[in-house]
Amino acid sequence: xxxxxxxxxxxxxxxxxxxxxxxxxxxxxxxxxxxxxxxxxxxxxxxxxxxxxxxxxxxxxxxxxxxxxxxxxxxxxxxxxxxxxxxxxxxxxxxxxxxxxx
Amino acid sequence: xxxxxxxxxxxxxxxxxxxxxxxxxxxxxxxxxxxxxxxxxxxxxxxxxxxxxxxxxxxxxxxxxxxxxxxxxxxxxxxxxxxxxxxxxxxxxxxxxxxxxxxxxxxxxxxxxxxxxxxxxxxxxxxxxxxxxxxxxxxxxxxxxxxxxxxxxx
Numbered sequence: 705x706x707x708x709x710x711x712x713x714x715x716x717x718x719x720x721x722x723x724x725x726x727x728x729x730x731x732x733x734x735x736x737x738x739x740x741x742x743x744x745x746x747x748x749x750x751x752x753x754x755x756x757x758x759x760x761x762x763x764x765x766x767x768x769x770x771x772x773x774x775x776x777x778x779x780x781x782x783x784x785x786x787x788x789x790x791x792x793x794x795x796x797x798x799x800x801x802x803x804x805x806x
Numbered sequence: 807x808x809x810x811x812x813x814x815x816x817x818x819x820x821x822x823x824x825x826x827x828x829x830x831x832x833x834x835x836x837x838x839x840x841x842x843x844x845x846x847x848x849x850x851x852x853x854x855x856x857x858x859x860x861x862x863x864x865x866x867x868x869x870x871x872x873x874x875x876x877x878x879x880x881x882x883x884x885x886x887x888x889x890x891x892x893x894x895x896x897x898x899x900x901x902x903x904x905x906x907x908x909x910x911x912x913x914x915x916x917x918x919x920x921x922x923x924x925x926x927x928x929x930x931x932x933x934x935x936x937x938x939x940x941x942x943x944x945x946x947x948x949x950x951x952x953x954x955x956x957x958x959x960x
Contacts, residue, residue, distance in 0.1 A: 742918040
């Protein structure tokens with residue numbers, strides 16, 4: 705097992721390693737694609753490329769997540785944008801929804 | 807179904823006699839996914855959930871109506887979908903390929919829903935289910951051909 709490096713703290717420099725608190729982010733909505741046994745893997749990849757403009761590798765990564773884990777969070781957006789993406793994905797008859805990011 | 811010409815603005819396919827007949831028959835089944843089948847969210851915690859669901863239903867209904875109109879025009883246009891001596895010739899722009907894919911997948915998914923949304927195991931077929939199963943598989947066959955053409959595999 706690799707050793708964990710001990711960070712060197714210099715005087716006078718305030719280190720902030722915590723993530724930005726959630727309350728500081730704009731309220732967001734997750735666009736999620738769910739697995740189903742009817743849509744072809746190639747078709748799902750194609751739709752992700754067409755809707756999000758993603759390169760094939762990224763589209764395939766999310767398609768495989770849907771296939772293997774049952775779902776994939778495709779993006780986190782404002783309500784309007786999330787709605788737009790869900791509309792687009794459903795026009796292709798994919799099982800996609802938007803869920804509030806808690 | 808064989809891709810015989812591919813340019814930036816057009817994909818041209820040759821279809822055999824049976825493919826030509828099958829594609830025309832299956833496209834006429836559109837739309838198959840029941841209206842109001844698709845849900846905007848799995849939870850009911852979205853603001854204005856009902857109004858937003860209504861918006862989705864309307865957008866999808868509008869898209870189906872547009873696709874249906876495009877489809878009828880395609881089926882009646884011998885420059886884009888022609889009968890030939892050896893079968894048929896289908897000529898599509900990239901934008902047309904996208905809506906034909908949407909149409910075919912609607913037929914595939916809609917047929918699957920009619921079949922009772924079976925899991926990956928093939929359902930036991932009977933006389934009543936056979937036409938829907940055939941529609942699902944036929945739409946899938948043409949989807950795969952179009953996707954392969956888009957990837958330059960044929």
